[in-house]
Amino acid sequence: xxxxxxxxxxxxxxxxxxxxxxxxxxxxxxxxxxxxxxxxxxxxxxxxxxxxxxxxxxxxxxxxxxxxxxxxxxxxxxxxxxxxxxxxxxxxxxxxxxxxxxxxxxxxxxxxxxxxxxxxxxxxxxxxxxxxxxxxxxxxxxxxxxxxxxxxxxxxxxxxxxxxxxxxxxxxxxxxxxxxxxxxxxxxxxxxxxxxxxxxxxxxxxxxxxxxxxxxxxxxxxxxxxxxxxxxxxxxxxxxxxxxxxxxxxxxxxxxxxxxxxxxxxxxxxxxxxxxxxxxxxxxxxxxxxxxxxxxxxxxxxxxxxxxxxxxxxxxxxxxxxxxxxxxxxxxxxxxxxxxxxxxxxxxxxxxxxxxxxxxxxxxxxxxxxxxx
Amino acid sequence: xxxxxxxxxxxxxxxxxxxxxxxxxxxxxxxxxxxxxxxxxxxxxxxxxxxxxxxxxxxxxxxxxxxxxxxxxxxxxxxxxxxxxxxxxxxxxxxxxxxxxxxxxxxxxxxxxxxxxxxxxxxxxxxxxxxxxxxxxxxxxxxxxxxxxxxxxxxxxxxxxxxxxxxxxxxxxxxxxxxxxxxxxxxxxxxxxxxxxxxxxxxxxxxxxxxxxxxxxxxxxxxxxxxxxxxxxxxxxxxxxxxxxxxxxxxxxxxxxxxxxxxxxxxxxxxxxxxxxxxxxxxxxxxxxxxxxxxxxxxxxxxxxxxxxxxxxxxxxxxxxxxxxxxxxxxxxxxxxxxxxxxxxxxxxxxxxxxxxxxxxxxxxxxx
Numbered sequence: 187x188x189x190x191x192x193x194x195x196x197x198x199x200x201x202x203x204x205x206x207x208x209x210x211x212x213x214x215x216x217x218x219x220x221x222x223x224x225x226x227x228x229x230x231x232x233x234x235x236x237x238x239x240x241x242x243x244x245x246x247x248x249x250x251x252x253x254x255x256x257x258x259x260x261x262x263x264x265x266x267x268x269x270x271x272x273x274x275x276x277x278x279x280x281x282x283x284x285x286x287x288x289x290x291x292x293x294x295x296x297x298x299x300x301x302x303x304x305x306x307x308x309x310x311x312x313x314x315x316x317x318x319x320x321x322x323x324x325x326x327x328x329x330x331x332x333x334x335x336x337x338x339x340x341x342x343x344x345x346x347x348x349x350x351x352x353x354x355x356x357x358x359x360x361x362x363x364x365x366x367x368x369x370x371x372x373x374x375x376x377x378x379x380x381x382x383x384x385x386x387x388x389x390x391x392x393x394x395x396x397x398x399x400x401x402x403x404x405x406x407x408x409x410x411x412x413x414x415x416x417x418x419x420x421x422x423x424x425x426x427x428x429x430x431x432x433x434x435x436x437x438x439x440x441x442x443x444x445x446x447x448x449x450x451x452x453x454x455x456x457x458x459x460x461x462x463x464x465x466x467x468x469x470x471x472x473x474x475x476x477x478x479x480x481x482x483x484x485x486x487x488x489x490x491x492x493x494x495x496x497x498x499x500x501x502x503x504x505x506x507x508x509x510x511x512x513x514x515x516x517x518x519x520x521x522x523x524x525x526x527x528x529x530x531x532x533x534x535x536x537x538x539x540x541x542x543x544x545x546x547x548x549x550x551x552x553x554x555x556x557x558x559x
Numbered sequence: 560x561x562x563x564x565x566x567x568x569x570x571x572x573x574x575x576x577x578x579x580x581x582x583x584x585x586x587x588x589x590x591x592x593x594x595x596x597x598x599x600x601x602x603x604x605x606x607x608x609x610x611x612x613x614x615x616x617x618x619x620x621x622x623x624x625x626x627x628x629x630x631x632x633x634x635x636x637x638x639x640x641x642x643x644x645x646x647x648x649x650x651x652x653x654x655x656x657x658x659x660x661x662x663x664x665x666x667x668x669x670x671x672x673x674x675x676x677x678x679x680x681x682x683x684x685x686x687x688x689x690x691x692x693x694x695x696x697x698x699x700x701x702x703x704x705x706x707x708x709x710x711x712x713x714x715x716x717x718x719x720x721x722x723x724x725x726x727x728x729x730x731x732x733x734x735x736x737x738x739x740x741x742x743x744x745x746x747x748x749x750x751x752x753x754x755x756x757x758x759x760x761x762x763x764x765x766x767x768x769x770x771x772x773x774x775x776x777x778x779x780x781x782x783x784x785x786x787x788x789x790x791x792x793x794x795x796x797x798x799x800x801x802x803x804x805x806x807x808x809x810x811x812x813x814x815x816x817x818x819x820x821x822x823x824x825x826x827x828x829x830x831x832x833x834x835x836x837x838x839x840x841x842x843x844x845x846x847x848x849x850x851x852x853x854x855x856x857x858x859x860x861x862x863x864x865x866x867x868x869x870x871x872x873x874x875x876x877x878x879x880x881x882x883x884x885x886x887x888x889x890x891x892x893x894x895x896x897x898x899x900x901x902x903x904x905x906x907x908x909x910x911x912x913x914x915x916x917x918x919x920x921x922x923x924x925x926x927x
Contacts, residue, residue, distance in 0.1 A: 201691060206691075227695065227723050227725075227726070228693030228694055228695030228696055228722075228723070229692065229693040229695070229696060355595050355596050355750045356750055356751045356752060356753070356794060360794050360795050360796070360874070360879075363872075363874060364870070364872060364874075364879075367872055368870075382695065382722075382723045383723065383724070384723070384724055385724070385874070388873075388874075389872070389873070389874040408873065408895075422725060423723070423724075423725060426724045426728070427724075427728050428724065428725045428728055428729075503732065503735050503736075505731070505735075505756075505757040505758075506756055506757065506776045506777060506780075507753045507756050507757050507776075508752065508753065508756050508776070508780045508792060508793055509793065509794075509845075509847050509892075512757070514732065
C-alpha cells in the first residue's frame with residue numbers, strides 16, 4: 187500500500203544539442219488505494235512522468251515520495267512498483283501457470299505458496315481455465331489478462347499501467363475496462379493508468395490528471411473535467427465528439443447581455459446574472475464552448491426545454507455511427523458539430539435549428555483561455 | 560484514375576486466411592474493411608501492395624493485372640500500422656521519400672510536404688527524427704508519407720485508430736473531404752466499428768476467409784447478415800441470448816431455456832419467422848434498445864421486464880448496466896446522471912421491434 191506525492195517534478199532531455207522540457211513543475215498526489223489516470227495527447231509528458239515514478243528515468247528536478255519517503259534515488263526494485271506494458275513478454279515455452287509462477291520462483295518463494303498465489307490471482311483475473319495452456323494458444327484478451335497477472339503476482343505496493351489497451355480491439359476493450367475496474371475494487375491497490383484515450387481514463391479512474399505541453403492542466407473527477415474544465419485545452423480534449431468553440435464578443439446592451447460569435451449572427455444567451463458578471467469584468471472578448479451533446483435538434487427534446495437559445499445552421503456532413511449520428515454543421519462560416527439520434531437522415535445542405543440550454547454554455551477568457559465562472 | 564478489382568483471391572499458410580475473396584472498389588470510393596484482429600485484414604492489404612504473393616486469384620487496377628507485379632511497380636501507396644519510418648531521416652525526409660523517388664524538384668517537394676504536415680498538425684516536427692517524436696506523431700508522419708504519393712489506390716492500415724479522440728475526429732473530417740482521397744480508390748482497414756461506419760462509402764465486415772457482409776453503414780448496422788456481424792458492430796456488444804420460439808403466427812413468444820426470460824415477438828417479425836423452421840434461435844438485442852425505466856415510468860410499445868442490477872459502471876459518455884433479467888444477463892445503456900446499486904431492482908423496457916433473430920447454428924439473420 188502506498189500514497190504517492192510528486193512535488194515540483196521536472197524532466198529535461200538533452201539530445202543532439204537541444205533540450206526538451208518534457209515535464210514542468212508537476213505537483214500531483216495519488217492517495218493510497220486510489221485509481222488515477224494520467225491523460226494527455228501524444229508528447230505531453232505523461233510517459234516521462236510515469237517512468238520517473240517507476241524509477242526508469244532520472245528526475246531532473248523536484249521530489250517523488252512514496253508514503254512520505256523520498257524515493258528519487260531508489261532504484262526501481264526498491265520502490266516496489268509493478269508496471270504492466272501493453273504487451274508483456276511471456277515465455278512461449280512455459281504454460282501460463284509457469285509464466286505467472288516464475289517471478290516468485292526467482293525470489294525463492296516455496297512451491298506450495300507459489301501455487302496458492304498463482305491460483306488466487308488466476309481466480310481474480312478469471313483465467314483459471316487456461317493455466318495449463320501456452321501463450322500462443324490465447325486470445326488477445328486472455329494475453330492481456332495474463333500480462334496483468336505477471337505484474338500483479340509480485341504483490342506490488344503501486345501498480346502502473348502504460349497504454350495497456352491501445353491495441354485491443356474495440357469490442358474487447360469494453361469488457362477489459364469492466365474487468366480492470368472490478369480488479370481494482372477487489373485489490374484496493376494504488377493504481378496509475380497512463381493513456382491518451384479519454385474514454386479509458388474517464389471510465390476507469392477515480393480522478394484524471396490531464397496533461398498538455400509538459401504541464402498539468404487539471405486534476406479532477408469525470409464530472410469536474412466535463413462540466414467545469416479549467417481551460418480551453420481541457421474542454422477540448424475531454425468529450426467526444428470534441429467540444430465546439432466560437433470566438434465571441436460580449437454585447438452588454440440591455441439587462442440581458444449575450445455573447446455574439448465573431449463575424450456571425452450566432453448568439454449565445456447565458457443566465458442574466460452570469461451575463462451581468464461577464465459585463466462587469468470589463469472584458470469583451472471571450473471564447474464560447476458548447477458540447478455536441480448539448481446541441482439538440484429542435485423538436486427532439488422531451489418535455490419543456492430549459493432556458494436557453496437556438497442556432498440555425500446547414501448540414502455539411504452526416505456521420506452515422508450506429509448508435510448515434512454526428513452532424514457537422516456550418517453557420518456564417520463557423521463549423522461545429524451536434525449529436526443526434528441514429529435515425530437522423532438529414533443530409534448535406536439541409537437547414538436545421540438546434541436548441542441549447544444556457545447552463546451548458548461554457549465561457550472562456552479569449553486571451554488566457556481560462557474558464558470564466 | 561482507376562478502380563480496384565479483386566477476383567477469387569486466395570492466401571493461406573497452415574490454414575486459409577483469405578478464401579476466394581471478390582471485391583470491387585470504385586474510383587473515388589472510400590471502402591472500409593472492419594473486423595477483429597488477426598482475421599486477415601492486413602494480409603489483404605499486403606496482397607494488393609505486393610508484399611505477399613497470392614495463392615490464386617487476380618488483382619487489377621484500372622484494368623491492368625498487377626497480381627504478379629513487384630511491389631514498386633504497383634500504383635498503390637500503403638500506410639503500415641507499425642509506421643515503418645526511416646529512423647535516420649527527419650520527419651520531413653520521411654514524408655518526402657516517395658517524392659524523391661519520383662525526382663520532383665525541390666520547391667515542389669517542400670510545398671507538398673509542408674501542406675500535408677499542416678493538415679496532419681506535425682508542421683513543427685519536420686526536423687525531428689522518428690526516435691524523438693511520440694507514437695501518435697509517428698503514425699501521422701507515416702500517414703503523411705502515404706498521402707503525398709499520388710497513387711491510383713490508397714491502402715490504409717489502421718491509420719488513425721491509435722490517435723487521441725480529438726485528432727481522430729479531425730482526421731475523420733479530413734477523410735470525408737480530402738480531394739486526394741476522393742479521386743482514387745481507397746481501401747481502409749480498421750478494427751473500430753465507429754470509424755468504419757462514419758467513414759465508409761461502403762463497409763466490408765471481415766470474418767474467417769473473407770468479407771461476410773458488404774454494404775452501407777446503415778445496411779451493416781441495421782440489417783446485419785449474421786450474429787458475427789452484429790457482435791462486431793456496436794459498443795457495448797449486442798446482447799446474444801439463446802432462446803426458443805414457441806406458439807404460432809401472431810402469438811409467437813421467445814423464451815430462454817431454464818430461465819423466466821421471455822417476450823412476445825412483434826407481429827412483423829413473427830410473420831417472417833413463422834415461415835421457417837427456427838425453433839431454437841439466438842436473440843440479439845442491442846444495449847441501446849434496453850431502457851432502464853424510472854420509477855413509475857410507462858413504456859408503451861415496449862416489453863417491460865423485472866430485473867435486478869448485477870454491475871453498473873459509468874463508462875465515458877454513458878453508464879453501462881448489466882442486469883439479471885429472470886436468469887439472463889442483459890446489458891443496457893443509461894445516462895450518466897443515474898446511479899445504481901448492486902442487487903437493486905430495476906424495470907427494463909425492451910424495444911422488441913428492434914430485436915434480431917439469428918439461426919442457432921449458422922448465425923444467419925432469420926429476418927432477412
